[in-house]
Amino acid sequence: MENVKIYLNFFIEYLQIEKNYSQYTVVNYATDIEDFFSFMKEQAILHLEEITYNDTRLFLTQLHNRNYSRKTISRKVSSLRSFFKFLVREEKLSENPFSLVSLPKREQKIPQFLYEEEIENLFSISDCTTPLGQRNQALIEVLYGTGIRVSECCNIRLTDIDFYIGTVLVHGKGGKQRYVPFGSYAQDSIEHYLSQGRKLLVSRLKEPDQHSYLFVNHRGSPLTDRGVRHILNELIKKASSTLHIHPHMFRHTFATHMLNEGADMRSVQELLGHAHLSSTQVYTHVTKEHLKRIYMSHHPRA
Structure with a gap:
């Protein structure tokens, strides 16, 4: 053509x-x-x-x-x-043949998330006396504590972290940036990892100062999305759990727990970096189920 x-x-x-x-x-x-x-x-x-x-x-x-x-x-x-x-x-055509085409309705799948006891179980698995254990603990604390995407997590550099006010500068989709706060558990895990584990892992590089990424693999190179998936699979094996976890589940869990605890939709949208509120509203299905369980468990005439 x-x-x-x-x-x-x-x-x-x-x-x-x-x-x-x-x-x-x-x-x-x-x-x-x-x-x-x-x-x-x-x-x-x-x-x-x-x-x-x-x-x-x-x-x-x-x-x-x-x-x-x-x-x-x-x-x-x-x-x-x-x-x-x-x-x-650009005036190359007079009409758009796709302007009248309607998009098929998307299947509304309820996001999978972890319950609080499942999250706590994962946090108790890593051996924080080893460099990789310290790395793994910091990784899951950051994923759950911020709700950022795995790709965003892998792209965190040391200069993006502000320990004084407890925030991380996240480089999101389309080059958009946002500041996301993290809690004391994530901060303690990151500081422990930086003071010990990361130094040892990065020392394995031929040129130790060649990158400033926060999370590194066993060779000291920047951690990839695939690497995060492997880490989570290994943690599940150690937990002897039949649970299937994918990295994005931490993001779903973050949003679900925030809404369950009373956070407003707009704030969660901002933290997740969603361009449209409709992307965040999918989590209301989960919170409705949560409210229904509470009602059925506690109302005298349920």
Whole structure:
């Protein structure tokens, strides 16, 4: 299809420079758009101006036939709508064929979270006399104590932490930054890890001062998302638990416990770094269940 590669490159520059999207997000956009144009080529549509609303519906039908999830289809539609909106803005097209396409309703899944006794059990497992044990304890205290994303946790640098006021500067999605407070348990764990464990782990590097990331692996290099997943799996094995924990569960647990204890929705939204309140409202389903359990357990006529 003529000019598509040129227009796609312009669009990618727009996402990177004007929207400041991450490389991961940009790659997803490009993949979704290229997927659509491969389909259009199969339909013998060779010009952008020829694409109609009916073509978009045909594309959606194919996605359904491929058994894509609602979430994936929604993402692809959103990517293509943004791309064509950009082309209209740049006066490359007069109409956006995706402007009338409605996004499929997403399945509203209640987030999985840990109960307080399960969290306390995890906090009692690490051997805090060893460098890795100190690292692991600090890691789970930070994840639970701040509710930040695992990727955000892995990107914390030493200069991002302010122990005096108990906050960490978090580098979030789209280059957005926010300050998130952490409690005394997280602070004690971080200080213990920094004074002992991290020094020993970083000393294993050929160049000990080459990075300032807070969390490091057994070789002293920066810890990755995959590394966090491995650590949590090992902690679960030590706990002899059948519980399946994924790293994001700490974020869900943080939000759920905050709301259960009376925090307001806007404050939790700010702490989580959600752009839209609707993203935070999913946790109200969990708190409603919590309130229902309390009612059923304590009301005389329940």
